[in-house]
Amino acid sequence: MTDADLSVSQWRKSTRSGSSSDCVEVGQGEQVIGVRDSKNPTAGTLAVAASAWSAFLTMLTTSR
Incomplete structure (x- = not known):
């Protein structure tokens, strides 16, 4: 990813x-x-596949 x-x-x-x-x-x-x-947006970015992010959000919302 770039x-x-x-x-x-x-x-x-x-x-x-x-x-x-x-x-x-x-x-x-x-x-x-x-x-x-947010304090230093040019310091770098963690990039993840959209499918992995979706799975992460699902895990957060179903773990309550």
Whole structure:
């Protein structure tokens, strides 16, 4: 995965982060999801396959 995969992504922060700058941002590419530090967005991005991100979110919502 490359930075180009996320170049058109619109990054967003969690609504639970409020006004705090201590959070992560999530961006969606065509086949990849990126996660980065909102305080330092140029420091790097963790990129995961969209299918893996979907499985992660499903696990979070069903584990309650």
